[in-house]
Amino acid sequence: MKRFAELIKQLDSTNKTNEKVGALTEYFLNAPDPDKLWTIAILSHRRPKRPVNTTLLREWATELSHIPLWLFEESYHIVGDLAETIALIVPSSKGKTDKSLSEFIAEIIELRELPESAKKAYLHENWLSLNYYERFVFNKIITGGFRIGVSQKLMTRALSKATGIDEDILAYKLMGSWTPPTTTFQQLILEEHESDYLSKPYPFYLAYAVEDDFQEQLGDIQDWSFEHKWDGIRAQVIIRNDEVFVWSRGEELVTDKYPEFQKFLEVVPNGTVLDGEILPFPEGRIGDFNQLQTRIGRKNVSKSLLQKIPVILTAYDLLEWNGEDIRSCPFAERRKLLEQLISKVNSKENHLYLSGSMQFETWEAAASERERAREKRSEGLMIKRKDSPYLVGRKKGDWWKWKTNPFTIDAVLTYAMRGHGRRANLFTDYTFGLWHEGQLVTFAKAYSGLTDAELKEVDAWIKKNTLERFGPVRSVTPFHVFEIAFEGIAKSSRHKSGVATRFPRILRWRKDKPIEEANTLQDLKNLIPE
Amino acid sequence: MTKPLLVFNSKGIYCKQADVYIDAWRPVEKCIVTHGHSDHSRRGHKQYITHHNNIPIIKHRLGDITVSGKEWGETFTINGVTFSLHPAGHIVASSQVRVEYKGEVWVFTGDYKIENDGLSTPYEPIKCHTFITECTFGLPAFKWEPQDDVFNEINGWWARNKDEGRTSLLFGYSLGKAQRLLKHLDTSIGKIYTHGAVEQMTQVLREHYDLPPTELITANTKKEDILGNIVVAPPSAQGSSLMRKIGPNVTASASGWMTFRGARRRRALDRGFVLSDHADWDGLLQAVKETGCEKVIATHGYTEIFSRYLREEMALDARTESTQYEAEQNEAESKKEEGAS
């Protein structure tokens, strides 16, 4: 455990990606194999099942710390993370255990089956014998959700450095349903399999947002091809050797999440790589981001969800054809091949659509198409140079995104919550309401958008105008109106208002507006595209 | 019921009987000042009273002011009210203020910490009836490690950075924290460079305190000379032109707020050292007990939580009062008012 806790401390002690990779590489070179395997498992979200529920964890930590439960809860609200709160609050210790990470995890797995009294004794004993970082890590393994600024990708890079195995191949090896009890480091990572090479994707090419005077910059409009900009998940779908592989933009292999794409095998030949957008497609039309959310989070998708919210791939580029890398061909040629391919596909049947391309004579014509983006369920337009190759990463010049202006609405500040960490004593997280039958109904939370000076001013005002306190949350006198901007809007049964908004943020403080002039919930609903 | 000896009004903490303020935040006639941080020693009072070692500090910040200096424990009486200053251990020359009238004793702590930092005169508990205490870190999540352990970590970090060919950039307030850092940095590792605000304040303090040599970074300082050494700078210097001047570097902050993992990450620092000039949870409780007080007034920090604990768990008459001291914004926050808290 010492070595693993030291690794986490090192990862925590730097903001530089290279140093994180360095620390991980060092770890993968030196740790014993069973620990390496568990580290990979934890960092790829394969933790052991939670052996104790959080209510009990809180109670037992409180007991050990000799403080009242309410004080634990207040502290938890301010710290913001349960594992960290427990690690901070229980009496300190210098750390005197020699058990390894995998030994600890074996105990934690067994713990699940033990009676409550034994669980409590086990936790107390270990909290008192681990130092701060070990305690924090120990708690994290128990509570799950190891978010320490290390993505699976970063871990894969380090593993690649330590083993000399290609990153994309490691990503493939790490996918699927393995767990440490069912495999070994040798089997999972080191042994070679021919199939490892099949899934290898190409690096994504990413667009830049257009700049102010872009029409002049881009020159002759005839050199450019236009498409709608879809609001889904950027993905590459690879068909090789009668297998389908789906990679998402973070370059993560997500094949299992989208079983629909197995259908491609029927219509797309081997040796093909498609670039496009995964979109929700309920009832035979493009749905909204809120529906896609319900798919993203699940590792195993249920039948009913598959039926309710199926997905499609809207393809816009072809990177490999007949087993050949065609990225250096001009975009227009790649498009032609793509269009030929998809023209033979029954889109509805096979979940594969073409993102239609458009040509415009004038920028005014393009602008008016952009105005229609919301009707088409897009976020604006993509502008791609017809003779451009498919580049690597975010490169200026050939691909541009021209997004629609955000939605805006004037809402009333109704609740405020303390920030976390450095802002723990400042009210920085706000909830906003809209009028509905004479009441303010909560519709969104927003954290950002105010200047530091405004934040301080609002904070001071909140402290003087608190109506009620609920833990870290305060309700305040309805008085201030803010203009809230957001990128998308959809119906939602999970929200009290019946509406979900995407990326809400504060655009400005409308000191000029009395609350009576704030918008109504109906005004908001009118923005939902039909 | 008799009138309280000290009240909180719109200008500061006020003793009506003596017509004197303590750490007033609006200009007043006569003000007792606990220490040199800008939220406690404001501009514009007609007459200042403070510990004599604090005089050069506030004169440096506030210019030509009328000020009289006192010794620790020296009493002075105004209209029957007896005042005296006692060490608070927060930063150099920081005081608590004891106020006594007709046998009733109140103490206002200003900012304080319990641990001896090796530079400030250490905190002394003062018996009183009513204890007005800060509680910047009044939450059980805050627990300080002994200073020696923290400095071992800091010096180890510096030595490692030096081995890797990088300069260490350590942020701490220019008054107080910076000198505490200077005092305990291991100068066998390398040289200590300073940012302007830190250098100026350090020069002021050298008159009364023994501090290691420092070198100010100027336009003429060469990158190669700084390399591998340590630079002490105020938090406001993060992201400033100073950063570009010093080449490959590793950044860290020394503050109580570094307890939270999120605080360090949000400030985009490589490293956070938990080192505070305020009392931690146990320190606050110890202080309250040692005064033997019946009443507690919590002024800045997690006041509501702390006073509820005192009421419910220690059966004390505890309440909160709001002030304009800056614990609410917390150290890492107030970039503009360098020197606050």
Ligand SMILES: [Zn+2]
């Ligand atoms: Zn202070």
